[in-house]
């Protein structure tokens with residue numbers, strides 16, 4: 001998508017905040033425990049390469065992405081640290097991943113057999129690094145029983161000329177919940193799996209942000225740190241007790257690019273869903289649902305000069321309208337996420353309004369919005 005460089009609408013990304021969040025997370029880790037920064041979905045919308053570079057400086061020793069293309073983007077940008085693809089990659093791409101030194105996640109013995117055969121057929125001489133995913137209760141991907149895992153370890157051993165057992169991991173479904181009953185059950189399952197592993201691989205990893213914040217890292221030597229590097233609480237507002245202050249890295253500002261006094265009784269926007277009940281100043285803002293401001297934001301208040309101004313009428317593809325307390329000149333700043341005067345809108349405020357989580361809000365901003373790095 002074309003980037004809007006010539007309009008006043010930007011996501012400002014504070015790289016210092018990302019640095020500080022990662023630095024604090026690292027400080028709490030046991031010696032020898034590494035931090036891999038999760039930069040999938042373009043670094044949760046913050047820019048994968050820019051986040052990876054600052055994360056390296058803050059002490060990240062590797063990266064996690066969701067898909068192979070994201071790993072290759074980091075390699076093309078000159079990032080040489082280990083990269084793990086967390087999703088399932090088609091074994092067809094095993095030799096491409098291996099040649100780029102990208103580690104792949106594996107959750108079935110069929111995948112291992114197929115990848116080993118394809119690597120052999122391709123006459124690739126190096127190794128493909130694999131991390132075995134264990135489904136301890138997330139129900140998404142991974143080996144489901146210790147017996148399945150044992151079979152996988154056997155296949156790895158039989159194909160040690162092409163496959164390298166580099167890591168083993170699981171993912172907790174409820175690490176961000178105050179009730180740790182299910183977390184404990186998953187941890188017990190993880191221990192049952194690990195009992196069949198004679199030789200631990202280089203990386204054993206179980207912790208996402210929430211696990212690293214609120215649970216003792218369960219015997220792993222690497223954490224997969226995602227949302228909290230971006231300064232957001234993984235639980236939303238459920239757990240407010242944080243071991244260090246998280247600094248949100250992203251703000252979203254734009255401007256009033258048109259404003260007019262609308263007489264009482266006029267309607268605003270598609271569907272004419274809002275009608276002025278008095279003479280009102282209505283401002284127009286040059287972003288819309290194609291930028292990641294969904295139609296469901298109708299009624300949400302953005303900030304102008306520290307004051308909340310509700311979105312009136314439907315959000316359009318590229319613009320929305322707000323009710324102003326009085327006339328403001330064109331070019332007045334509008335804050336959608338961030339501070340304005342004494343007021344602030346957080347990604348969690350937007351998430352609450354949309355009945356979702358901050359993850360979805362920050363990943364939802366489209367590539368049309370210019371990212372500006374501070």
Ligand code: PLP
Nearest residue numbers: 038086171208209224225226227
């Ligand atoms: N590990 C895995 C397997 C994930 O899927 C994710 C994110 O969804 C993470 C780690 C990072 O999680 P968080 O952003 O909550 O730290």
